[in-house]
Amino acid sequence: DAGVTQSPTHLIKTRGQQVTLRCSPKSGHDTVSWYQQALGQGPQFIFQYYEEEERQRGNFPDRFSGHQFPNYSSELNVNALLLGDSALYLCASSLKFVTPLHEQYFGPGTRLTVT
Amino acid sequence: ELKVEQNPLFLSMQEGKNYTIYCNYSTTSDRLYWYRQDPGKSLESLFVLLSNGAVKQEGRLMASLDTKARLSTLHITAAVHDLSATYFCAVDLNTGGFKTIFGAGTRLFVKA
Numbered sequence: 026d027a028g029v030t031q032s033p034t035h036l037i038k039t040r041g042q043q044v045t046l047r048c049s050p051k052s053g054h055d056t057v058s059w060y061q062q063a064l065g066q067g068p069q070f071i072f073q074y075y076e077e078e079e080r081q082r083g084n085f086p087d088r089f090s091g092h093q094f095p096n097y098s099s100e101l102n103v104n105a106l107l108l109g110d111s112a113l114y115l116c117a118s119s120l121k122f123v124t125p126l127h128e129q130y131f132g133p134g135t136r137l138t139v140t
Numbered sequence: 141e142l143k144v145e146q147n148p149l150f151l152s153m154q155e156g157k158n159y160t161i162y163c164n165y166s167t168t169s170d171r172l173y174w175y176r177q178d179p180g181k182s183l184e185s186l187f188v189l190l191s192n193g194a195v196k197q198e199g200r201l202m203a204s205l206d207t208k209a210r211l212s213t214l215h216i217t218a219a220v221h222d223l224s225a226t227y228f229c230a231v232d233l234n235t236g237g238f239k240t241i242f243g244a245g246t247r248l249f250v251k252a
Binding site for chain 1: 175181182183185228230238239240241242244245
């Protein structure tokens with residue numbers, strides 16, 4: 026049973042560029058959430074996708090956008106990169122309507138460095 | 141706005157000692173999570189706590205939840221070096237979907 030996978034593992038970009046990160050959820054999961062974790066800090070919720078729509082959003086600017094595909098995989102796009110966007114980007118998958126338990130499984134992350 | 145506060149933020153302890161990490165959150169929530177993160181790695185789920193008075197134990201770690209006080213604790217018994225990691229608590233803000241808010245983390249170092 027494949028867990029959550031993310032690609033690429035590491036990425037180096039220049040300020041002003043655009044980046045796309047990819048996530049494949051755990052088999053059977055239909056919901057994908059994205060988090061940004063700056064060095065030494067806790068993960069911060071970016072947004073959540075379910076049924077190919079953004080359902081929840083954290084306090085991130087519109088430069089951060091995403092997409093979910095019919096196979097439940099997801100992309101995170103960041104435009105006009107800033108130095109402050111350097112972080113570990115984590116993808117988590119879950120089943121939206123499993124109640125009362127909402128357990129998220131995290132991928133290994135993509136380390137983005139903006140120079 | 142939901143806020144999650146952990147303390148201490150850094151903890152250095154001797155092997156064999158006991159200690160407790162505290163997690164306070166500011167608004168009502170249905171779920172509280174504890175995660176472990178090793179340096180450069182992703183998050184590993186430790187516990188999911190769903191109801192007031194819930195207590196879960198796994199090895200040397202025990203987590204509890206008091207929803208009335210909006211407080212969870214992670215108790216470490218007879219610490220060993222392998223427990224050295226960063227521990228995060230996180231709380232779900234249910235607004236039609238699930239928005240999970242994390243604390244800043246407690247960096248635990250167990251000295252051999």
